[in-house]
Amino acid sequence: MKLKFSEAVALFLVVMSFFVGVYFYPMLPDKVASHWGIGGEVDGYISKFWGAYLMPIIGAILWILFLVIPRIDPKKHNIEKFRKHFDRFIVLLFLFLIYIYGLTLAWNLGVRFSLIQWMSPALAILFFSAGVLVSNAEPNWSIGIRTPWTLSCEKVWKKTHKTGGVLFKICGAMALLGMVWPMYAVWFVLAPILIAAVFTVVQSYVEYHREHITKK
Numbered sequence: 001m002k003l004k005f006s007e008a009v010a011l012f013l014v015v016m017s018f019f020v021g022v023y024f025y026p027m028l029p030d031k032v033a034s035h036w037g038i039g040g041e042v043d044g045y046i047s048k049f050w051g052a053y054l055m056p057i058i059g060a061i062l063w064i065l066f067l068v069i070p071r072i073d074p075k076k077h078n079i080e081k082f083r084k085h086f087d088r089f090i091v092l093l094f095l096f097l098i099y100i101y102g103l104t105l106a107w108n109l110g111v112r113f114s115l116i117q118w119m120s121p122a123l124a125i126l127f128f129s130a131g132v133l134v135s136n137a138e139p140n141w142s143i144g145i146r147t148p149w150t151l152s153c154e155k156v157w158k159k160t161h162k163t164g165g166v167l168f169k170i171c172g173a174m175a176l177l178g179m180v181w182p183m184y185a186v187w188f189v190l191a192p193i194l195i196a197a198v199f200t201v202v203q204s205y206v207e208y209h210r211e212h213i214t215k216k
Helices: 005-027 047-070 076-108 114-134 154-180 182-212
Strands: 033-037 043-048
Touching: 005 047, 005 076, 033 076, 033 182, 043 047, 047 076, 076 114, 114 154, 114 182, 154 182
Parallel strands: none
Antiparallel strands: 033 043
16 A cells, blocks of 8 residues: 555654654653643653653554545545645644654653643644644545534535634634743633534534524
8 A cells, every 4th residue: 555645754753753762761760740730730640661652652553543544434535635634734743743742751851841831832733734624624424523413414514614624723823822821821722622622513513403404
């Protein structure tokens, strides 16, 4: 099976992350910080092995999923219509994972900083890219805002994804504020994305109701 450029880049990043884990493994503490609370304090630890290799393993699993799903989706012909946006998102997602991996390794090697503050710009880019992807997504079973109502009606899919694309881009802009006000960074990241998710689900239901129930 011939790999697309984005898939090859993602595979390279996954392999590189394993080599990074091997290199830094001897330097890591026995208990590796893995979770930070809203205030920026560490409130969760994992073993040294998982601290070094959990992110690379997650990356490998995601790579397999992104490789397989577009090829087996019943509407894969529609995925090809926005494939360039999907490919761009794949590369950005794996760069994001590498970036977060680097931040957690740096913290556990003794560098101190506000993790959520440094995550904010990366999340902003990822959310904005997701907005571009969503706004261009054609109906399929694997990628996009998949509710029973968007999957049942192409018109509802298009309306919901047009709105979702705008909202995710706004979420990206809001996430950048976390760099300016790190104390509230988690809220600038979580609150907008949760609102966007709930809004699009509700919108898909309302639009479907208008199209298929009120018109009867």
